[in-house]
Amino acid sequence: MNPEIKKYGEQFKTQYAKIRAAIKHYDKIVVYRHIKPDFDAMGTQMGLVTFLKDNFPNKEIHFVGDNHVSFTPRLFPETERLNDEFYKGKNCLSIICDVGDHERIADPRYVNARAIVKFDHHPFKSEIAKVSVLDLEAASAAEIVADFCLNWKGMKMSPEAASYFYTGIVGDSGRFLYSSTSPHTFAVAETLIGCGISITSIYQKMYEKTIHSLEIQAYVLTHFHVSPHGVSYYLLPTEVQNELGITSEQGKENVNMFSNIAGINAWCSITQDDSPKEPCWRISIRSKGKDISGVANKWGGGGHKQASGAKIDTIDQLDAFIKDLDDLFVEQ
Numbered sequence: 001m002n003p004e005i006k007k008y009g010e011q012f013k014t015q016y017a018k019i020r021a022a023i024k025h026y027d028k029i030v031v032y033r034h035i036k037p038d039f040d041a042m043g044t045q046m047g048l049v050t051f052l053k054d055n056f057p058n059k060e061i062h063f064v065g066d067n068h069v070s071f072t073p074r075l076f077p078e079t080e081r082l083n084d085e086f087y088k089g090k091n092c093l094s095i096i097c098d099v100g101d102h103e104r105i106a107d108p109r110y111v112n113a114r115a116i117v118k119f120d121h122h123p124f125k126s127e128i129a130k131v132s133v134l135d136l137e138a139a140s141a142a143e144i145v146a147d148f149c150l151n152w153k154g155m156k157m158s159p160e161a162a163s164y165f166y167t168g169i170v171g172d173s174g175r176f177l178y179s180s181t182s183p184h185t186f187a188v189a190e191t192l193i194g195c196g197i198s199i200t201s202i203y204q205k206m207y208e209k210t211i212h213s214l215e216i217q218a219y220v221l222t223h224f225h226v227s228p229h230g231v232s233y234y235l236l237p238t239e240v241q242n243e244l245g246i247t248s249e250q251g252k253e254n255v256n257m258f259s260n261i262a263g264i265n266a267w268c269s270i271t272q273d274d275s276p277k278e279p280c281w282r283i284s285i286r287s288k289g290k291d292i293s294g295v296a297n298k299w300g301g302g303g304h305k306q307a308s309g310a311k312i313d314t315i316d317q318l319d320a321f322i323k324d325l326d327d328l329f330v331e332q
């Protein structure tokens with residue numbers, strides 16, 4: 001076993017043992033992740049589901065949650081629809097991945113289980129599980145859950161499970177670019193590659209572009225703004241989304257076009273979303289160095305130092321939000 005993986009497993013020895021015992025005990029297991037899923041949420045969920053199905057063929061393993069308009073068809077199976085009958089008697093285990101707060105779990109019925117365990121790398125918000133593996137430094141949730149699986153002696157990691165985990169790691173580490181990428185990230189990635197996956201086929205599916213997507217990029221490149229201290233942002237109001245033929249979910253897909261531009265310290269996509277009861281503008285924030293999660297928390301969101309989500313209720317709040325981010329870079 002790679003020494004980085006062994007060392008990491010030692011750190012979470014007690015939690016890993018409890019989660020293994022729960023998995024062995026329950027015949028019905030449901031794996032959950034956050035709403036509005038990204039590569040990491042879906043890769044972690046499907047990696048774990050596949051690993052469990054491969055190693056426990058007699059157990060009933062399920063996966064639920066909203067699908068992603070473009071990632072699901074390219075990379076993941078459609079999620080399952082469990083009826084309420086399933087939860088009768090509560091004789092099942094909920095495994096929560098990549099999410100730390102109740103409101104963001106993509107099916108609230110996870111509470112209808114006799115035992116709840118969690119793997120996450122988001123700041124702690126509220127206790128949702130009795131046993132929790134929480135590593136705020138981990139670049140992705142997939143890195144943590146893959147480590148849990150790789151540390152489980154006698155279990156096999158199939159190429160399919162490894163491919164899902166690898167997708168999550170690549171997604172949330174920004175292709176190993178973010179500062180959260182560590183020796184452990186590479187150790188897990190190396191081990192997964194050794195399980196026989198095709199990384200070129202994974203990258204092709206993850207980053208495939210269409211001619212239509214080039215038109216959206218063209219819009220973003222001709223409509224972005226930059227604040228005095230290097231916060232770039234683009235707005236996608238509903239009428240523009242309609243013109244471009246995209247959903248609000250797709251609005252953030254071009255946020256990283258601004259990731260490596262001199263003079264840009266943080267960058268955001270700001271997308272109108274009329275779907276919730278209280279319509280809002282959803283913001284994806286990314287940063288080169290400074291911790292932007294405090295600003296995200298202040299503006300109804302949260303996340304990590306260099307990748308967070310937030311929202312404003314009306315466009316009148318835009319200037320105040322951008323100023324909060326801009327202020328982070330005043331001395332640079």
Ligand code: AMP
Pocket residue numbers: 034038104122252283284285300301302303304307308309310
């Ligand atoms: P996004 O820009 O939506 O891709 O989110 C970037 C990161 O921030 C992801 O890891 C999300 O899980 C996290 N995030 C986004 N919105 C929230 C929120 N409201 N609360 C906590 N974390 C969030």
